[in-house]
Amino acid sequence: MSAPSPTPRPIDPRGPRFAAAITSALLAVAVVLSLLGIATQRGSAGWYAVQPGSGATFSPDVWTIQQVSVLTRLLDPACLLLIVIAGLFLWGVASPATAPWGQLFRRVVAPRLAPPADLEDPRPPRFAQGVGLVVVTVGIVLHLAGVPWALPIAAAAAFAAAFLNAVFGVCLGCMLYLALARMRQPRTA
Amino acid sequence: MWRAPTARGGVGAGVQLQDATNPGWLIDARCVTPDCEIARIRAERAYRVLMSPLLAILLLVALVAVVTVVGLLGRARAAAPRAARAEAIADEIVPAGRRGETATVVQFSTRFCGSCPGVARTLRAIADESPGVTHVEVDITDRADVAASLHILQTPTVLLLDASGVPVSRFTGAAPRAAYQAELSRLQQRTAPNVTPHRA
Numbered sequence: 001m002s003a004p005s006p007t008p009r010p011i012d013p014r015g016p017r018f019a020a021a022i023t024s025a026l027l028a029v030a031v032v033l034s035l036l037g038i039a040t041q042r043g044s045a046g047w048y049a050v051q052p053g054s055g056a057t058f059s060p061d062v063w064t065i066q067q068v069s070v071l072t073r074l075l076d077p078a079c080l081l082l083i084v085i086a087g088l089f090l091w092g093v094a095s096p097a098t099a100p101w102g103q104l105f106r107r108v109v110a111p112r113l114a115p116p117a118d119l120e121d122p123r124p125p126r127f128a129q130g131v132g133l134v135v136v137t138v139g140i141v142l143h144l145a146g147v148p149w150a151l152p153i154a155a156a157a158a159f160a161a162a163f164l165n166a167v168f169g170v171c172l173g174c175m176l177y178l179a180l181a182r183m184r185q186p187r188t189a
Numbered sequence: 190m191w192r193a194p195t196a197r198g199g200v201g202a203g204v205q206l207q208d209a210t211n212p213g214w215l216i217d218a219r220c221v222t223p224d225c226e227i228a229r230i231r232a233e234r235a236y237r238v239l240m241s242p243l244l245a246i247l248l249l250v251a252l253v254a255v256v257t258v259v260g261l262l263g264r265a266r267a268a269a270p271r272a273a274r275a276e277a278i279a280d281e282i283v284p285a286g287r288r289g290e291t292a293t294v295v296q297f298s299t300r301f302c303g304s305c306p307g308v309a310r311t312l313r314a315i316a317d318e319s320p321g322v323t324h325v326e327v328d329i330t331d332r333a334d335v336a337a338s339l340h341i342l343q344t345p346t347v348l349l350l351d352a353s354g355v356p357v358s359r360f361t362g363a364a365p366r367a368a369y370q371a372e373l374s375r376l377q378q379r380t381a382p383n384v385t386p387h388r389a
Contacts, residue, residue: 028249031248031249035244035249120301120303163253167260168263174303178299181301
């Protein structure tokens, strides 16, 4: 068995929860925008029909996202917001010490709170940021490929995880980290 | 696909067409060639079926409600003890010398578990206040065999052992102090009904 890597300095567990609270607010906005954007639209970009008698309208039964260019899909406001959120997740994975919400917590919020009762290992929350990055990135890629409803579903999944973390202190990514760490252990006799 | 009853007027003329696949519907269009070719019809306006903002907000509210319920259910599940499998815990996991005369509170933790130190503090305090009760914390970070043999999937997992070292109840996840206290009292009442349980 290889020697374990040195344990990184433990952190205030309220920091990741604060970051999760901000992230869930951003993701909530992304959910609403993606529902109102091109990801859920039906109808072609070409024509529609009007029935003169009743005034009813008819639109071809197709997904609009598949009728438009990749650039149009990219420029959907929800897609742009999710790209920003993915960037924030990436920052949190690559360099948690410099990530914005962590910095905000350490400089502005933490000094106003009582010192933490316990500290926690920073590796599971960092892994959880990676999980968020994967979920949001898969949504963006599927969206650019023309899959309808990819953005709202990915945003909703990421929102659920961030909200559970912020409000209930339940870190799903951390649980996944633990499960993976357990599977990687060599089975002792 | 589209049938034009009579198309007249040259390029730019407005035309109403019938859609053969959707009878009863007329399509607003303009002619793009002098002959008003049906195949080259270009519609005036693009029309898309949009979700209403109200529905989008309602869906978000529903999402928040569902996630909140899931969180509350998870919290309730952690606070509720279950009957534990009555197989005695091996001495190599909890040494006989560390067991309590009345009961033993065994907490299984890992290095990465954020809520474990808090639960350990709570259980240590409860054990200190209850005579004959000890708190033992077992680190299973590198002991997958122990986790597998006791079916531990989540940390902290707390087992309440009776005087003979047999598990009686099990908490999965961090529970509030009152829950641990109540279960310990229940165990003490069971084994010594004439003794007033210690109230914290």
